[in-house]
Amino acid sequence: MFRSLFLIAIVSLLSGCSSGTWGWYVVDPSTPAGQRNLWFLIDGLYYTIALSVTAILISIFLGLIVALPGLARQRPPRMFNRVYVELVRAVPILVLILWVYYGLPQVADISISVFWAGVLALAISDSAFQAEIFRAGIQSIDRGQHEAAHSISLTYADKMRYVILPQAIKRILPALGNQLVYMLKMSSLVSVIGMEELTRRANELVVTEYRPLEIYTVLVLEYLVLILVVSAGVRWLELRLAANDTR
Amino acid sequence: MTLSTPSSSPQPFIQLCNVDKFFGGFQALKDVSLDIQLGQKIVICGPSGSGKSTAIRCINRLEAHDAGTIAIDGVTIDDSAAARAVLRNNVGMVFQQFNLFPHLSILENLTLGPVRARGMAPAAARELAEYYLERVKIPEQINKFPTQLSGGQQQRVAIARALCMEPKIMLFDEPTSALDPEMIAEVLEVIEELAASGMTMICVTHEMGFAGHVADRMVFMDHGRIVEMAPPEQFFSAPESDRCKTFLQQILRN
Numbered sequence: 001m002f003r004s005l006f007l008i009a010i011v012s013l014l015s016g017c018s019s020g021t022w023g024w025y026v027v028d029p030s031t032p033a034g035q036r037n038l039w040f041l042i043d044g045l046y047y048t049i050a051l052s053v054t055a056i057l058i059s060i061f062l063g064l065i066v067a068l069p070g071l072a073r074q075r076p077p078r079m080f081n082r083v084y085v086e087l088v089r090a091v092p093i094l095v096l097i098l099w100v101y102y103g104l105p106q107v108a109d110i111s112i113s114v115f116w117a118g119v120l121a122l123a124i125s126d127s128a129f130q131a132e133i134f135r136a137g138i139q140s141i142d143r144g145q146h147e148a149a150h151s152i153s154l155t156y157a158d159k160m161r162y163v164i165l166p167q168a169i170k171r172i173l174p175a176l177g178n179q180l181v182y183m184l185k186m187s188s189l190v191s192v193i194g195m196e197e198l199t200r201r202a203n204e205l206v207v208t209e210y211r212p213l214e215i216y217t218v219l220v221l222e223y224l225v226l227i228l229v230v231s232a233g234v235r236w237l238e239l240r241l242a243a244n245d246t247r
Numbered sequence: 248m249t250l251s252t253p254s255s256s257p258q259p260f261i262q263l264c265n266v267d268k269f270f271g272g273f274q275a276l277k278d279v280s281l282d283i284q285l286g287q288k289i290v291i292c293g294p295s296g297s298g299k300s301t302a303i304r305c306i307n308r309l310e311a312h313d314a315g316t317i318a319i320d321g322v323t324i325d326d327s328a329a330a331r332a333v334l335r336n337n338v339g340m341v342f343q344q345f346n347l348f349p350h351l352s353i354l355e356n357l358t359l360g361p362v363r364a365r366g367m368a369p370a371a372a373r374e375l376a377e378y379y380l381e382r383v384k385i386p387e388q389i390n391k392f393p394t395q396l397s398g399g400q401q402q403r404v405a406i407a408r409a410l411c412m413e414p415k416i417m418l419f420d421e422p423t424s425a426l427d428p429e430m431i432a433e434v435l436e437v438i439e440e441l442a443a444s445g446m447t448m449i450c451v452t453h454e455m456g457f458a459g460h461v462a463d464r465m466v467f468m469d470h471g472r473i474v475e476m477a478p479p480e481q482f483f484s485a486p487e488s489d490r491c492k493t494f495l496q497q498i499l500r501n
Binding site: 142144145147148150151152153154155158162163166167170 | 307308309331334335338339340342344346347348349350351359360363364365405408409411412
């Protein structure tokens with residue numbers, strides 16, 4: 001938060017000595033109206049985080065389910081993996097969001113909330129990438145690990161759970177961190193179906209206050225701070241896991 | 248091919264019968280037949296690419312053979328549940344590259360199989376792990392991680408891990424080939440003690456001194472075939488085939 005305020009201070013200083021197109025009063029924390037607007041904007045953080053975290057958890061799960069058949073010896077499961085990845089990867093996220101929210105209820109005769117439509121669309125879209133990341137991660141594990149697991153008679157499920165995946169996940173952690181950052185940013189697209197997350201909040205405020213420059217600048221800073229915090233968290237996790245062993 | 252195997256007892260514990268194995272167009276095993284009784288120690292040697300590793304990898308189904316039959320305790324080795332059960336209850340393996348699980352502690356490396364595959368209680372598995380670590384002479388390393396140990400210690404942990412499954416047969420695939428010279432002795436010593444305790448063993452190795460006093464039978468393989476099979480005294484003093492003579496000359500010169 002300090003960092004964002006600091007940046008705001010710099011930007012406003014710069015604007016003070018130029019043409020005067022800036023009007024920071026709209027988010028000035030020293031006035032009641034500015035404070036109210038600022039909180040209105042920051043409040044969207046809850047849904048941005050809730051959307052992204054729920055979606056990433058589901059997409060990791062889906063990705064793993066899709067990745068495993070891709071590693072099979074037989075052709076049919078590998079085909080399933082290929083078709084899923086290629087199909088899902090080809091659909092733009094925005095299109096998927098619109099389709100899930102407006103289209104799915106008609107096809108499946110269900111009503112779906114804005115939140116879950118957003119989560120579902122983001123998760124499905126991301127799952128194709130997660131599947132590729134998992135496949136690469138699992139393939140990077142030495143064949144000897146599979147053979148050792150076989151030699152102590154572990155079942156396939158036990159081998160994956162206790163031997164292969166713990167090592168694979170450690171290796172793909174940077175990539176998973178990337179996906180989380182990507183997800184946080186892509187969640188802004190869910191604003192188009194009315195999800196009250198950061199971007200939607202900013203859009204609404206712009207409509208009432210007519211100060212797009214300042215409000216969108218705050219929005220940019222909000223995402224910046226959020227993502228810097230997440231990146232630092234992922235790096236901390238990586239270091240902690242790397243401390244255990246190196247190989 | 249006909250090779251004289253000691254045919255005293257009727258039912259060999261492990262039986263390889265005319266086994267072929269292909270990797271694409273390359274034939275790694277050609278008509279390999281081998282009978283092993285419980286308690287016997289077999290040492291397989293031969294030049295690299297001769298099929299000796301493939302032979303023992305087929306025994307515990309790390310590779311699927313393409314023709315012929317392999318049977319352990321009368322059960323045919325294939326992808327069936329019965330074959331998996333026989334392998335689980337009877338066969339342990341030690342690899343050239345140790346293949347310890349680097350993310351697990353030594354204790355967890357040893358107890359994973361007993362707990363997950365044999366359904367043992369964690370406390371009992373721990374006792375078992377402590378017992379076998381004692382036998383490979385590194386009980387104090389139980390809470391360390393594999394990368395904190397020397398190569399020789401890692402291989403001894405790998406032996407203990409295999410023993411924790413309480414197998415009747417141990418397969419060793421060049422257990423000392425990846426070790427620094429000064430660590431070979433400590434690993435061979437553990438394997439020799441295991442042999443002395445009556446364990447059935449099939450060992451692929453180039454350590455001929457070790458082979459000489461452990462093996463009941465030496466098997467020499469070349470180009471996927473068993474070329475010669477004999478008790479060690481006879482094998483080392485009077486090899487029959489030229490290929491075997493050449494191989495022994497080369498390897499004993501070092």
